[in-house]
Amino acid sequence: MEVYEVFRQEKEGGPMVHGGSLLAPDGELAAHYAREFYGRRQESVRLWVVRRSAIHDVADPDLLQPPMDRSFKKPVGYSTGIKQKLAEARERAGGAE
Amino acid sequence: MSAQAHPWPGAEGGAPMSALATPGTGPTGTGATGLDDDTRDALAELLLFMADDELMLGYWDSEWTGIAPLLEEDVAFSSLAQDEIGHAQALYELLADLTGEPVDRIAYGREAGGYRQAALLDHARGDWAFSIARRFLYDTADAVRLDALAGSSYAPLAGLVAKMRREERYHLAHMHAWMVRLARGGEEPRRRLATACERLWPDALAVLAPPAGERRLLDASILTQPFATCRQRWLEELAPLFEELRLPFPFRLAGAGLPGQPRRLEPTFPEPGPEGRTEHNDDFRWLWGELTSVYRSEPGATW
Numbered sequence: 001m002e003v004y005e006v007f008r009q010e011k012e013g014g015p016m017v018h019g020g021s022l023l024a025p026d027g028e029l030a031a032h033y034a035r036e037f038y039g040r041r042q043e044s045v046r047l048w049v050v051r052r053s054a055i056h057d058v059a060d061p062d063l064l065q066p067p068m069d070r071s072f073k074k075p076v077g078y079s080t081g082i083k084q085k086l087a088e089a090r091e092r093a094g095g096a097e
Numbered sequence: 098m099s100a101q102a103h104p105w106p107g108a109e110g111g112a113p114m115s116a117l118a119t120p121g122t123g124p125t126g127t128g129a130t131g132l133d134d135d136t137r138d139a140l141a142e143l144l145l146f147m148a149d150d151e152l153m154l155g156y157w158d159s160e161w162t163g164i165a166p167l168l169e170e171d172v173a174f175s176s177l178a179q180d181e182i183g184h185a186q187a188l189y190e191l192l193a194d195l196t197g198e199p200v201d202r203i204a205y206g207r208e209a210g211g212y213r214q215a216a217l218l219d220h221a222r223g224d225w226a227f228s229i230a231r232r233f234l235y236d237t238a239d240a241v242r243l244d245a246l247a248g249s250s251y252a253p254l255a256g257l258v259a260k261m262r263r264e265e266r267y268h269l270a271h272m273h274a275w276m277v278r279l280a281r282g283g284e285e286p287r288r289r290l291a292t293a294c295e296r297l298w299p300d301a302l303a304v305l306a307p308p309a310g311e312r313r314l315l316d317a318s319i320l321t322q323p324f325a326t327c328r329q330r331w332l333e334e335l336a337p338l339f340e341e342l343r344l345p346f347p348f349r350l351a352g353a354g355l356p357g358q359p360r361r362l363e364p365t366f367p368e369p370g371p372e373g374r375t376e377h378n379d380d381f382r383w384l385w386g387e388l389t390s391v392y393r394s395e396p397g398a399t400w
Contacts, residue, residue, distance in 0.1 A: 001167075022169050025278070032271045033169040036176045 002051055004030040008038045009046040016048055027051070132251075136317045139310020140251060141195050142213075143320070145203075146308060146374060147242070148188035149214035152204065153381070154235055155181035156388050160222045177232075177271065180264055187257050194253065201400070205392035209377060209385040215303035216373045221380040226279050226289035231297055233272040238304040240265055241331045245322035254319070273338075280342035295345045299366055303373025305331060332362040 007016040019038040024030035034049045158178035165171035193200045222228045249255040279286040307324035314320035339346035348362040
């Protein structure tokens with residue numbers, strides 16, 4: 001028995017979203033079970049059924065949560081700053097809309 | 098895992114789905130009107146056969162809920178069983194339109210002797226291999242029966258059959274997957290499956306035994322192929338799989354080699370008679386008590 005991860009698409013063109021996982025002896029039955037778990041109420045238009053062992057798992061904290069300050073890589077400061085600058089510019093222009 | 102759908106060999110025969118999208122363009126397009134009494138009775142009998150088949154299969158298979166071999170299969174098999182009960186309901190509704198009798202009374206208000214499912218659907222669920230073998234034999238026989246009704250002149254039936262076929266195709270693929278796995282799954286699963294097939298073959302023939310009014314149904318194009326033809330197709334489609342899986346297939350070719358005579362697969366056991374849908378066993382009488390108990394507690398109640 002192997003674990004399979006199931007991704008589902010709710011409507012044509014939408015994103016594939018993780019639905020959950022299931023246990024199956026092989027891919028063929030996994031596809032059948034995926035249909036019953038994530039498609040029997042017509043809630044999906046497409047399923048991706050992936051053997052969990054085929055997934056490249058990336059969870060290394062050194063890679064994803066490095067200890068150095070990374071705030072300069074975030075857009076937050078820039079976006080709050082620019083709102084203020086925009087307000088000041090409007091002020092200078094005399095509120096002329 | 099293969100990306101394509103993988104029905105058992107031959108499941109892709111039949112008309113393409115697109116051809117079924119516009120069902121019911123036959124001469125009697127407005128339902129029951131236009132049918133003479135004999136034809137209507139013949140149609141009612143056929144609908145009853147099919148509905149009772151589906152209802153009993155649904156009930157027996159639902160008995161695996163909670164105890165199937167693995168959790169995922171438990172959910173899947175129960176869902177398949179629900180599908181069959183849904184098919185039964187839709188068929189009983191067609192029948193009710195025809196006879197004017199309330200649907201619930203048709204489904205649950207008959208005495209045990211009034212049910213007309215094939216002998217194949219009389220057996221209790223047995224072990225897992227038995228349930229799989231029974232369901233596979235039924236689903237494959239039902240598939241050819243549905244093929245013969247897909248182009249029915251009776252529009253309501255053609256329309257329903259188009260929908261049922263889309264579900265049944267997928268049920269069949271599921272059952273095929275299990276047949277292969279049990280047949281190749283080592284000594285015990287294989288032995289259990291072979292025993293079940295051996296036991297079930299004679300009763301499976303009852304599914305495609307012709308109804309009394311078959312001639313009428315053919316004349317009215319309600320049915321587009323005789324049941325004898327359906328049976329041949331069914332057996333011819335199953336023969337290679339049973340050979341490949343080395344499972345019991347108690348049929349032999351007859352009529353081969355004679356000029357102008359088509360070859361036919363005939364059973365090596367005595368041909369079952371028409372009692373295959375009228376004489377029910379104790380398993381069924383028990384099931385009848387179960388499945389009608391609520392209805393009988395207050396006949397005529399609105400649920």
